[in-house]
Amino acid sequence: MSYQPIRFYQTGTFTVGNRLLPTEERSVQANVRRTNSLNSGHRACQGCGEALGARYAIDAAMEATDRQLVAANATGCLEVFSTPYPETSWQIPWIHSLFGNAAAVATGIAAAMRVKGREHVRVVAQGGDGGTTDIGFGCLSGMFERNDDVLYICYDNEAYMNTGVQRSSATPPAARTNTTFPVGDSAGNRFGQGKNLPVIAMAHEIPYVATATVSELRDLEAKVRRAMEIRGARYIHILVPCPLGWGHGSAETIRMARLAHETGLFPVFEAEHGEVKSVSKIRRQLPVEEYLRPQQRFAHLFKPPGRPDIVARLQQLADRNIRRYGLLDGTEGTR
Amino acid sequence: MLKQIEGSAAVAEAVALCRPEVICAYPISPQTHIVEGLGRLVDGGQLKPCEFINVESEFAAMSVAIGASAAGARAYTATASQGLLFMAEAVFNAAGLGLPIVMTVANRAIGAPINIWNDHTDALSQRDCGWIQLFAEDNQEALDLHIQAFRLAEELSLPVMVCMDGFILTHAYERVDMPTQEQVDAYLPPYEPRQVLDPADPVSIGAMVGPEAFTEVRFLAHAKQQQALQLIPAWASEFKRIFGRASGGLTHGYRLDDAETVVVALGSVLGTIKDTVDEMREQGVKIGVLGITCFRPWPTAAVREALAGAKRVLVLEKSLAVGLGGIVSNHVSTSYHGASDDVYTVIAGLGGRAITRGSLHRIFAAAAEGSLEPVTFLDLDYSLVDRVLAREREHRRSGPIAEGILRDLGVVAAKIG
Numbered sequence: 001m002s003y004q005p006i007r008f009y010q011t012g013t014f015t016v017g018n019r020l021l022p023t024e025e026r027s028v029q030a031n032v033r034r035t036n037s038l039n040s041g042h043r044a045c046q047g048c049g050e051a052l053g054a055r056y057a058i059d060a061a062m063e064a065t066d067r068q069l070v071a072a073n074a075t076g077c078l079e080v081f082s083t084p085y086p087e088t089s090w091q092i093p094w095i096h097s098l099f100g101n102a103a104a105v106a107t108g109i110a111a112a113m114r115v116k117g118r119e120h121v122r123v124v125a126q127g128g129d130g131g132t133t134d135i136g137f138g139c140l141s142g143m144f145e146r147n148d149d150v151l152y153i154c155y156d157n158e159a160y161m162n163t164g165v166q167r168s169s170a171t172p173p174a175a176r177t178n179t180t181f182p183v184g185d186s187a188g189n190r191f192g193q194g195k196n197l198p199v200i201a202m203a204h205e206i207p208y209v210a211t212a213t214v215s216e217l218r219d220l221e222a223k224v225r226r227a228m229e230i231r232g233a234r235y236i237h238i239l240v241p242c243p244l245g246w247g248h249g250s251a252e253t254i255r256m257a258r259l260a261h262e263t264g265l266f267p268v269f270e271a272e273h274g275e276v277k278s279v280s281k282i283r284r285q286l287p288v289e290e291y292l293r294p295q296q297r298f299a300h301l302f303k304p305p306g307r308p309d310i311v312a313r314l315q316q317l318a319d320r321n322i323r324r325y326g327l328l329d330g331t332e333g334t335r
Numbered sequence: 336m337l338k339q340i341e342g343s344a345a346v347a348e349a350v351a352l353c354r355p356e357v358i359c360a361y362p363i364s365p366q367t368h369i370v371e372g373l374g375r376l377v378d379g380g381q382l383k384p385c386e387f388i389n390v391e392s393e394f395a396a397m398s399v400a401i402g403a404s405a406a407g408a409r410a411y412t413a414t415a416s417q418g419l420l421f422m423a424e425a426v427f428n429a430a431g432l433g434l435p436i437v438m439t440v441a442n443r444a445i446g447a448p449i450n451i452w453n454d455h456t457d458a459l460s461q462r463d464c465g466w467i468q469l470f471a472e473d474n475q476e477a478l479d480l481h482i483q484a485f486r487l488a489e490e491l492s493l494p495v496m497v498c499m500d501g502f503i504l505t506h507a508y509e510r511v512d513m514p515t516q517e518q519v520d521a522y523l524p525p526y527e528p529r530q531v532l533d534p535a536d537p538v539s540i541g542a543m544v545g546p547e548a549f550t551e552v553r554f555l556a557h558a559k560q561q562q563a564l565q566l567i568p569a570w571a572s573e574f575k576r577i578f579g580r581a582s583g584g585l586t587h588g589y590r591l592d593d594a595e596t597v598v599v600a601l602g603s604v605l606g607t608i609k610d611t612v613d614e615m616r617e618q619g620v621k622i623g624v625l626g627i628t629c630f631r632p633w634p635t636a637a638v639r640e641a642l643a644g645a646k647r648v649l650v651l652e653k654s655l656a657v658g659l660g661g662i663v664s665n666h667v668s669t670s671y672h673g674a675s676d677d678v679y680t681v682i683a684g685l686g687g688r689a690i691t692r693g694s695l696h697r698i699f700a701a702a703a704e705g706s707l708e709p710v711t712f713l714d715l716d717y718s719l720v721d722r723v724l725a726r727e728r729e730h731r732r733s734g735p736i737a738e739g740i741l742r743d744l745g746v747v748a749a750k751i752g
Contacts, residue, residue, distance in 0.1 A: 070532045072402060073541075083542035093532040095405050096541035097428050101398035104390065108357060108402020108410070109532060111386040115356040115408055121534055139398060142391030 028063045028221050035062040035091060042089040043081040047250030049214045049240030049257065050078055050155040054126065057153050060221040062092065064228035065122045072106040074127030074136055075099035077162040078155060100135035102127045103143040106150040122228060129156040129170035133197050144204035144233045151227045151234040154197065157242035165245040169195040174310050175297045182300035187310045201235040205274040208234040212268060215258035219280065223270065239266045247296020259291035264318035267325040276335050282327045288315045336513050342474040342504040345511045346439060347372030349478040351382045352519040353485045355411040357403035358387045359396040363418040364451045365501035366441035370413055393418035397425035404434040405540055407531040415501055416443035419457045430465025432541055435488035437481065443501040444686040448737035452687020453501040454653035455601060459662050465556050467563055468631040470601040471499040474509045479582035483570055485523055490566060491559050492529045500603040514578055522577050560632035567629055585634035587626035588641050590616060594623030596703050597645040599667050600652065601627045604690050608651065611695040620703055638670035647677045649702045653684040660710040683713035719743055
């Protein structure tokens with residue numbers, strides 16, 4: 001495991017006080033040298049998980065590459081809120097081409113750097129879940145298959161938030177979106193087979209796949225650093241709660257991400273060449289209801305008379321993850 | 336050096352002489368031989384440094400080219416037909432971002448019905464995408480236009496599409512004069528990008544632009560294409576100075592002096608048209624030819640000047656604006672001083688239908704006599720059309736059109752040409 005969380009339970013929070021740590025263990029964000037790659041002044045919503053995740057991920061990648069980084073961005077919230085003409089929040093070379101081609105554009109940048117003998121310049125591609133799991137999937141899979149020297153980061157907020165909250169293939173079952181609206185007997189998004197992109201990335205047997213959430217930002221930084229130590233195709237999937245689309249308070253973003261992990265609904269792990277190498281353990285599994293209740297997108301499950309049947313099915317999904325990945329302390333996964 | 340060589344191989348060699356740094360390849364007939372040839376040159380070490388990337392779709396091909404070009408590399412790809420449509424979103428994007436990518440389009444029909452043979456529907460469907468579009472008349476010109484295309488693209492920071500007729504040119508073995516590396520290097524300086532993704536000087540490329548400036552951005556795209564109208568003839572002249580032969584430019588006139596009827600066309604069919612015109616000239620018919628080399632930007636002034644003495648204009652085009660008639664002919668009409676009634680549209684060669692001298696004689700004679708319909712489909716088999724229409728009148732479930740026509744036609748191979 002690339003990062004061992006240090007918890008200061010005596011403070012009553014799960015946060016790490018950087019002041020209490022030796023300098024070398026402090027986060028990139030705590031360093032005065034941090035690059036502010038995604039600078040302040042952008043137009044993300046209050047409490048935006050994606051802005052937080054991108055800031056940590058790209059600053060960590062900048063640190064890891066000695067600031068020799070280029071980013072390709074898919075269309076989506078991150079692109080729109082960061083570059084309304086004539087302003088840009090990006091302090092790094094950055095290109096936005098289309099919704100579905102960020103991985104391919106990044107391949108082209110990496111090829112250009114290689115042909116020019118500038119392989120020390122590294123490339124990150126980034127997009128939301130729509131740009132990654134749906135419209136950009138073909139280009140992403142091609143980049144994986146060729147093992148191009150690109151780190152692709154998916155900021156997963158589980159729906160098309162930029163266009164006004166429509167379902168994507170990353171939207172969880174039972175979630176309310178504007179295209180899976182719970183009316184009549186319908187209980188939001190239907191239960192499908194899921195499109196588990198971290199696992200699909202692992203099936204490409206690329207050198208590195210990791211998941212992370214914005215509740216463990218030190219873990220995220222460590223995974224980005226680890227990814228930048230490796231050449232070839234790498235994939236990091238970050239769960240980034242969206243106050244607008246999920247319907248939780250702006251101050252609840254990090255708590256939602258933590259609950260997603262601690263219920264088992266979003267397993268946090270690292271894999272190399274298709275094999276899980278480490279998982280972020282859960283000290284005590286929380287019932288999914290604790291995660292679902294604070295979110296308006298699941299409110300229809302709890303409005304009297306309620307849908308305990310649906311909640312039970314979601315609990316089964318969480319339990320399956322717990323079992324598969326061995327998320328509880330002292331257990332082994334099967335994956 | 337003179338060589339007897341396949342058109343695709345000639346283009347591959349010419350592109351290699353232009354020292355591309357990133358080449359993206361995705362197979363689609365009839366462009367495959369070009370990227371195959373380039374792949375072998377890269378793998379064999381004759382073309383280096385160069386990254387040859389086998390991508391998973393045409394959309395990815397253009398997207399990889401976009402990334403490579405934005406990072407300062409000279410980028411090239413080739414496609415045709417459905418491939419061009421599949422990459423269309425990225426085609427517009429490359430132009431909008433001002434990236435000087437060069438792409439060969441081995442012109443081929445668009446389905447359905449699926450058809451691998453030549454016409455110009457693919458390239459002309461992208462006529463408003465912001466790329467410069469050049470059409471080669473023969474393999475020598477196809478080769479030469481690629482060298483000019485890189486120069487033009489990089490000077491203007493605009494992508495350039497070199498269109499050559501699928502199979503008719505790409506698969507034809509012809510004699511070509513292959514330039515030397517020294518000649519190409521003298522003509523084409525190293526690529527100096529106007530914008531580049533460089534950690535030493537970070538820029539944001541592809542920011543969102545709203546109503547406050549979008550019109551200005553689009554105007555600049557238009558203005559650059561207008562600028563190309565000046566540069567293309569100038570660089571064709573310089574090309575002639577260095578390479579010793581005329582190639583490229585905006586238009587090619589042929590026997591236009593005193594011509595009362597002028598035939599306008601694009602691409603390889605110009606050869607057959609010129610042969611036909613030669614024969615008609617011998618019979619005393621005052622007829623000439625105007626070949627359009629540069630379709631985008633549309634050379635309004637050059638076309639107007641070339642057609643100044645014409646009493647009638649016959650536009651023979653391998654494309655169809657369904658529901659309107661001609662695409663090229665509508666362009667020509669805007670550049671013709673005479674009445675638009677005197678511009679005739681002849682749709683020919685769709686999906687590889689052979690355009691024979693016999694048919695051209697017939698249609699040119701009809702135009703000269705004034706007996707031509709405004710829009711004519713050359714060698715259209717009305718009996719086939721009538722049978723389909725009859726079926727549709729008789730049965731609600733008349734079945735798939737293409738299948739029905741093929742059944743009516745019987746053995747197909749014997750009837751091509």
